[in-house]
Amino acid sequence: MSGLLLVGADPAPMLAHDTGPGHPERPERLAAVHRALRARFPDPDRWLDAPPAPREALVRVHDERHVERVLATSGTRGWLDPDTPYGPRSAEAARLAAGCALEAVRAVRDGRAATAFAAVRPPGHHAERDRAQGFCLFNNAAVAIADALAREPSGRVLVVDWDVHHGNGVQHLFDDDPRVLHVDLHQHPLYPGTGRPEETGRGAGRGWSVNVALPAGRTDADYLEVFDALLTPAMERFAPGLVVVSAGFDAHRDDPLGGMRLTADGFAALAGRLVTWTRAAGARGPAAILEGGYDLAGLAGSAAAVAAVLDGEPAPDPAGRADAATRAAIEATRGAHRATSGPLGAAGRHDGRGETR
Ligand SMILES: [Zn+2]
Known part of the structure; x- marks a missing residue:
């Protein structure tokens, strides 16, 4: 097992996803990420191209009609939702983005790489079972997670979403499944409006959706405090076999869509x-999948800093302390979970299948 694998060696098909003039989710985003990653990891052996996601992988998380609708956009222009335009090659790009996510997760599962980073667009975490949403056509992370679970039905996956927006699609696709622990830190209120702490999951998955709704202005120290306070116990009790990151960088302080104040060092x-x-859990990964991030320098610098740490470079230790508003958000999440039997519940240890011991 080597270090970091970068997936999406040839970004051209994903750069061809044309969202039209003035749209924040523009080809220049992925071009900037690609340049920054290439500069840090010039060795071609680090890079892999993936095939487009096969249809059977897409329909594990999306209904047939949505898959057909996206694929049928090929060669045309229009809008799939009020925020989500497409061009003639968007369907191809979306299918390839999902394929790269799939390959990144497979590589860490198979032991071909210790960690992976899928450099992709369009992003995926807002896409729901039956529709595109918020710049997202197919749900890349969900497609990859569902593939891992299809290969290992008894597996347990932790997905951490630090994109500034709530990952509604990933949450909803797995919110009744205790094999998937979804931990989502996001600015609230903000698009898409979901992700309140009380959204803890449904049915057997109640307690396996962890939402940390943070006010604007959070810093590196605030995010680290959330990680330490909530993710440490959640990981210990959930004992994941695979860790996936929905890695958006729109919580960066220069991002035009988010109101957070993170730095590249903070993401790293x-x-x-x-x-x-x-490593401590003996799990595979992390496999990071690019989501949002709309300031080109902030996005590219943060992605490269994260990739370096995934490759084994020492992580920076940003200064500062979490403030009271962050501690209140952590308490709100804890409080919402107390009555659940999930990993943050008060009911004791868990075997990850919704049963309490
Ligand atoms: Zn976002």
Whole structure:
């Protein structure tokens, strides 16, 4: 098992996803990420191209009609939702983005790489079972997680979403499944409006959706405090076999869509925590999948800093302390989970199948 594997060696098909003039989710985003990653990891052996996601992988999380609808956009232009335009090659890009996510997760599961980073667009975490949403056509992370669970039905997956927006699609696709622990830190209120602490999951998955709704203005120290306060116990009790990151970088302080104040060092420190905890749990990964991030320098610099830590470089240790508003958000999440039998519940230890011991 080597270090970091980068998936999406040839970004051209994903750059061809044309969202039209003035749209924040523009090709220049992935071009900037790609340039930054290539500069840090020039060795071609680090890079892999993936095939487009096969249809059977897409329909594990999306209904047939949605898959057909996206694929049928090929060669045309229009809008799939008020925020989500498409061009003639968007369907191809979306299918390839999901394929890269799939390959990144397979690589860490198979032991071909210790960690992976899928450099993709369009992003995926807002896409729901039956529709595109919020710049997202197919749910890349969900497609990859569902593939891992299809190969290992008894597996347990932790997905951490630090994109500034709530990952509603990933949450809803797995919110009744105690094999998937979804931990989502996001700005609230903000698009898409979901992700309140009280959203803890449904049915057997109640307690396996962890939402940390943070006010704007959070810093590196605030995010690290959330990780330490909530993810440490959650990981210990859930004991994941695989760790996936929905790695958006729109919580960066320069991002035009988010109101957070994170730095590249902060994202790298979060990645460092996850690497350490993943190793301690004996789990595979992390496999990071690019989501949002709309300031080109902030996005590219943060992605490269995270990739370096995933490759084993020491994580930075940003200064500062969490403030009272962050501690209140942590308490709100704890309080919402207390009555559940999930990993943050008060009911004792768990075997990850919704049963309490
Ligand atoms: Zn976002």
